[in-house]
Amino acid sequence: MRITRKKTRQIQVGSVKIGGGAPIAVQSMTVPHPSDVQGTVEQIHQMEAVGCELVRVAVPDQDAAAALPKIKARISIPLIADVHFDHRLALKAAEVVDCVRINPGNIGPWWRLAEVIKAVQDQGIPLRVGVNGGSLERPLLEKYGYPTAEALSESALNAVHAIEDMGFTNMKVSLKASDVHMAVDAYWLFAHQSDYPLHIGITEAGTARTGAVKSAIGLGWLLSQGIGDTLRVSLAADPVEEVKVGFEILKSLELRHRGVNVIACPTCGRVEIDVVRLANELEKRLSHIKMPLNVSVLGCVVNGIGEGKEADIGIAGGQGMGILFKRGKLVKKVPSEELMNVLIDEVELMALEQNDAHEEVSSPSASPVSRVTIASHDSHDASASRELPVLPSR
Ligand code: SF4
Numbered sequence: 001m002r003i004t005r006k007k008t009r010q011i012q013v014g015s016v017k018i019g020g021g022a023p024i025a026v027q028s029m030t031v032p033h034p035s036d037v038q039g040t041v042e043q044i045h046q047m048e049a050v051g052c053e054l055v056r057v058a059v060p061d062q063d064a065a066a067a068l069p070k071i072k073a074r075i076s077i078p079l080i081a082d083v084h085f086d087h088r089l090a091l092k093a094a095e096v097v098d099c100v101r102i103n104p105g106n107i108g109p110w111w112r113l114a115e116v117i118k119a120v121q122d123q124g125i126p127l128r129v130g131v132n133g134g135s136l137e138r139p140l141l142e143k144y145g146y147p148t149a150e151a152l153s154e155s156a157l158n159a160v161h162a163i164e165d166m167g168f169t170n171m172k173v174s175l176k177a178s179d180v181h182m183a184v185d186a187y188w189l190f191a192h193q194s195d196y197p198l199h200i201g202i203t204e205a206g207t208a209r210t211g212a213v214k215s216a217i218g219l220g221w222l223l224s225q226g227i228g229d230t231l232r233v234s235l236a237a238d239p240v241e242e243v244k245v246g247f248e249i250l251k252s253l254e255l256r257h258r259g260v261n262v263i264a265c266p267t268c269g270r271v272e273i274d275v276v277r278l279a280n281e282l283e284k285r286l287s288h289i290k291m292p293l294n295v296s297v298l299g300c301v302v303n304g305i306g307e308g309k310e311a312d313i314g315i316a317g318g319q320g321m322g323i324l325f326k327r328g329k330l331v332k333k334v335p336s337e338e339l340m341n342v343l344i345d346e347v348e349l350m351a352l353e354q355n356d357a358h359e360e361v362s363s364p365s366a367s368p369v370s371r372v373t374i375a376s377h378d379s380h381d382a383s384a385s386r387e388l389p390v391l392p393s394r
Contacts, residue, residue: 007375008197024223051258059089095119127172129163131173184222219231263296
């Protein structure tokens, strides 16, 4: 599968470029009320350690807005303020953060939106325009009868055009729905009528497992169509998990490469070692490595080396003695009880040799066999047609 990423405009959120062919950025959202500065900062550091590149905090009240400078001073990744209902909180947040997210559907009359636009413009920061299936404007609900992908896309386009009319274009857009079909269709419709960078996500996706599956399906489909410039996986779980799942989705599509990718066989009647325990332990103990490496854990030597050819390094179980192999070649035999520690030592050495300074191959073009291309401007001229595209059949 080759992925041709849609060419979008590029904006900059703090130090992170979004759109225009930049690596798809992974972001997440903190859980504590921002007035718990210590708790919020600690969580941001935990998220950053597993790859979070942008962090959003909810700003539900004045106390939260007042805490933003203290949080900003203690973190290094860009900070985004998430504001609903009270536009005065967005005005205050804009003085501190790297981007403000608002939902035009719940911010009230247009003059309030205009004040927010002026505030972000004065600060030279972008705006995220986030429309949501749960807060569509009344005329659209009357037109479509209930929230639909078409209504969601039209809502986002209306907001974007209104903001453009105010002379502002420094924005990214999100169209959130918890229904995977609706969210995917809405993003698809919007992406074919606009070239603003897209923040993609399935909102309120669910618990760690359900939400990860929903997100992988929804975001995976969009990303495979070249749609999406930054993403957040929404889980009813620790945001650290959101970041991990987000990166796994990107890694699975070879859109990003970061850290150890543990390949484990499903096991069968030939299994000689505890693959499940070893694979889980490996993921934990190698989570500090940022160099992209494929590490394989295979239950037996029957097909072991052959099945592990795609891996940079791996182990295969045997009776009392397993083997360590690198890129499909046997390196040495190792007593079964030492397999884990030997493998971890070798992976750490490998990561060191490959130079952690160049830890991340984040640009698609840097990949030796890139499956990703960026569409030319000509192939995605948003101004060429404002007609509603037809949704792809599934
Ligand atoms: S590697 Fe061995 S144990 Fe694992 S699935 Fe293949 S044959 Fe079975």
